[in-house]
Amino acid sequence: MADIPVLVCTSGALRGRRIHVPETGGVKIGRSDENHVVIPDEGVSRFHAELIYQNGSLWLQDAGSRNGVFVNGNRVVAHQALKVGDSIAIADHNFAVKWDEPEDEQGESAESAEDKRGKRRWFWPFS
Secondary structure, eight states, X not given: OOOOEEEEEEESTTTTXXXXXXXXXXXXXXXXXXXXXXXXXXXXXSSOEEEEEETTEEEEEEOSOSSOOEETTEEOSSEEEEXXXXXXXXXXXXXXXXXXXXXHHHTSOHHXXXXXXXXXXXXXXXX
């Protein structure tokens, strides 16, 4: 059972890519090669957004992007807490927040995966 969040790109040039969010530090997203996740799209700012996973909570922060970052269709102003199941949109790229699944769990039936999902912890920041 994994308690580590991942972003899965569901549309755009990075479709299918899984982005692991480390427990320390963060994941920077943007068009510049200096980011952890580089999105080669003119609609994406050089430094667009950052994901931070800290103390069991996952946060998305807009890094002052020109076109914004959206969670579940709503524009993020400064930062926002995320939970598993949220959808993130950056330009023409969409990402789903999911739990990381070890190699042996990815091939399991939907029923057994659903049983394990019910035992996982959710992100509920108290702020």
